[in-house]
Amino acid sequence: MKKVVLFKCESEDYQKAFNDNNYETVFVEPLQFVFINTDQLTAKLLQKDYDGLILTSPRAIEALSKTWDPQKFVIWNTKRVYTVGEASCHKIKLLLGLEALGATSGNAENLSKIILKDNSENSSFLFPCGNLRSETIPSTLQASDITVDAVTVYETKENENLKMDLMKLNNSEGPCCMVFFSPSGCEYIHRQLQTFSNELKHLPHFAIGNSTAHKIENLGMEIAGVASKPKADSLVESVQKYFSDVEGS
Missing domain, CATH: 3.40.50.10090 (Rossmann fold)
Structure with a gap:
């Protein structure tokens, strides 16, 4: 089962949508x-x-x-x-x-x-x-x-535990991708990932919407997919399409 990192507060809707499609979810809140x-x-x-x-x-x-x-x-x-x-x-x-x-x-x-x-x-x-x-x-x-x-x-503001959470995530069994939910969250996460050696920054990056996607690109990272609507099901579709295309190529 692939592990998806969602940079948001815990959500039953998102957890269920991903679990129903055979993805494990990990929630990390970058903001306070x-x-x-x-x-x-x-x-x-x-x-x-x-x-x-x-x-x-x-x-x-x-x-x-x-x-x-x-x-x-x-x-x-x-x-x-x-x-x-x-x-x-x-x-x-x-x-x-x-x-x-x-x-x-x-x-x-x-x-x-x-x-x-x-x-x-x-x-x-x-x-x-x-x-x-x-x-x-x-x-x-x-x-x-x-x-x-x-x-x-x-x-x-930046969650005071963000760096610690990211380091724990980096030491855990490999996530397959990361999903971002706000421009400010993108900025805080990107800044912390520059402060220690990690594999997270190389994972595919997904965004809940266009403004978040633009922020990711402005920070010099590539976008793997953007949800067509700010909904759990649309986000799952974006992730599934990316991995389907990668595994099919």
Whole structure:
């Protein structure tokens, strides 16, 4: 059974998808998060002049959940909430009780198109985000005269145990490939792999989406495959295709 390294927090969905296709999974979390600006976020959620809410990361959803009060923020029940992917839609429903749009968008660029299609000029959106956010959504919407009020609600940092985890992984029975889930995670992992002799950096590199793939390439590494959608099944398909092509050549 091939061993796949997933650089993310443990996930039953990903574990099951790979196990069902005869792959063993190993999860390594390269990131840690610190939630900030809770009072500022609460004050903005009480304002009535927003037309909607944009939540593009699981951590932003978690940040809201820490201050969320359904009775206090009932005004958001009638506003549009946008996110990227089915998993985030489910998380928003579970933690905030809100229905979200954008389940099929897949990335920030496509989500921007959906928001532009749904909303008129001079609309205004609250955008809780991280300190390493992409500017794709703010720049695209603002170019069409839609206001985006970005408030940083969490900071992304390198997991203090990352080097130790990578060294343990390098000393374990050989993984067949590594899968990356964020540009910042790519950077932290790449930097740590330069600090000790290892075989990990020679493994095939896969990415959950295009922004992560571009980061891997910018760091001077080759991409073996990119998931067609940010979903476990799509990622498994990408990995399977690569090894099928390699073993068939």
